[in-house]
Amino acid sequence: MSKQLLINATPEETRVALVENGTLAEFYIERASDRGLVGNIYCGKVVRVLPGMQAAFVDIGLAKAGFLHASDFQPGVADLPIIEEEALEQARVAALHAIDAEPIAAMPNADAATDEIDDSVPAPMPPPPPIEDGLARGDEIIVQVAKEPFGSKGCRVTSHVSLPGRYLVYLPTTNHLGVSRRIEDEAERERLHGIVMAMKPPEAGFIIRTVCVNVSQRELEADMRFLVRLWNDTLKRAETATAPSLIHGDMDLILRSVRDSFTADIDSVVVDRPHDHQRILEFVDSFAPALKSRVELHVDPRPLFDPHGIEPALSRALERRVWLKSGGYIVIDQTEALTTVDVNTGRYVGKTDHEETVVTTNLEAIHEIVDQLRVRNIGGIIIIDFIDMMDPANRERVMDAFDAALKDDKMRSNILKISELGLVEMTRKRTRASLSELLTDTCPACDGRGRVKSITTIAYDIMRRVRAVAQLAPEAQHLTVHAHPSVAAFLGEEEGPAMDRLEREIGCRITIEPVDDGNHTGFDVVAR
DSSP, X not given: OOEEEEEEEOSSEXXXXXXXXXXXXXXXXXXXXXXXXXXXXXXXXXXXXXXTTTEEEEEOSSSSOEEEEGGGOOTTGGGOOOOOHHHHHHHHHHHHHHHHHSOGGGSTTOOGGGGGOOTTOOOOOOOOOOHHHHOOTTOEEEEEEEEOOBTTBOXXXXXXXOEEOSSEEEETTOOOEEEOTTOOOHXXXXXXXXXXXXXXXXXXXXXXXXXXXXXXXXXXHHHHHHHHHHHHHHHHHHHHOOSSEEEXXXXXXXXXXXXXXXXXXXXXXXXXXXXXXXXXXXXXXXXXXXXXXXXXXXXXXXXXXXXXTHHHHXXXXXXXXXXXXXXXXXXXXXXXXXXXXXXXXXXXXXXXOHHHHHHHHHHHHHHHHHHHHHHHTOOEEEEEEOOOOSOHHXXXXXXXXXXXXXXGOOSOEEEOOOOTTSEEEEEEXXXXXXXXXXHEEEOGGGTTSSEEEOHHHHHHHHHHHHHHHXXXXXXXXXXXXXXXXXXXXXXXXXXXXXXXXXXXXXXXXXXXXXXXXXXXXXXXXXXX
16 A cells, blocks of 8 residues: 655645545644644643542643543652663663563563553553542642543543653553554564563553564664653653643644654655755654655645645545445534434445345445544544445444454544444544534534634635745736635734735735625635
8 A cells, every 4th residue: 555644834734644545544734823732741720620520620721721530630740750861771781681681572561461552542540539539629730631622622631641752652650561452463562562671660651652563672762761851851840830831742743743654654755845844854864764765845836735636635524425436425424422424325226136235335335434534533422324234244244344444544443333223333532623623613604503614724725825826827926816805804914924924935916805705715816
């Protein structure tokens, strides 16, 4: 399977697309005015403890307090000891002796329990004590954002801090060692487990990430040292911080994507801004110099996403109805509580009998459903209404195909058996907002029952179009933008400084003309 990571960056927003076999598989977006929160660590202040919910609300300096459940709380995080360089060196020397002295398979704790651990799951914890026994209003605690704000809810926070590196995830609040379940080769699991177990300080916990396959001890050691130092620095900042305040911010989307997604099976990483190209080269050189040759700067005058059909794929991912090649279709409806997916035969009438038509449509829909879950970043509770099948063997066949299709999805999911009515209930891990939440607003014309592109999204689409038109018409002295009055006002007022920068960037004057044709999503850019 061919894979590419495409990074389109402007001063206003960064967009990252993972393309598999020429098709958009995953999409991420981060705006300069609204950076993601997941992974950030804060010194927060408890504003309310709710024994009846076994939860607390923690002020971390955002508009809404973070939600902390009892199962996510651990006292004394700020009092954890700093791991000194000397301890790391002693662990490294001990690891060399241990690995030389006995085979890796004989290393302690290389047990089957790690088979159920993946990149994002900390070690299993015992039932928590009542939250009111450990927290009171006004307490200052260290918490990390685990889930972005969703709808009317604030972000979810946790005391179980995890710091992801290239090869390892550091868990400073536990001494557990886990191995990604996606590493299936048992000998490689044992090799990695033995190296890290022998090398880590006793009080440190780690998860070995999927990308660790065939990685050397030296690379693992370097990643471990980096993460321990990072946590030490965070603890030191917490000592002098006044709650609420940020004490550690995760990397921006560009470096996060390279850190987490640039693996050996990625054929190329293509970025369209020279500054970011250089940043990525320097970052990759620090952990995988052999991959530097796969980092490319996009020099084609066409926008980076155009040859790959990303923009049409994004538009399709915002539609409620998605057509299948056979003529069937699926309907995706997202609510605050859950997402429903309805499968329909549509124009497909089959060739032999009704059951064959139904099974064929369901099997074709499976791949589109999984693709749309990934591209739209849909999480939480998902209900899929397959077309009713009379034969139990056919229901089992569909479920087997669904399980197989989900293996390519890196997000953890849990699926229940298909019901007699053809319903499948599943959950999919959700940490960040879905594509619809990021790119659309509630529709004012239908009182919020539908979704339309937000003014911000349209404005940034216009700015990208301006850059593209300026490249294709270098002789132009003047560009005119025709847009809906609300979009024109946003560009002239909210994004006035950005438009001034854009004029200097392209060396061309830009005029914005409001056009009220009833469609606030439409616009045009004319070169003169």
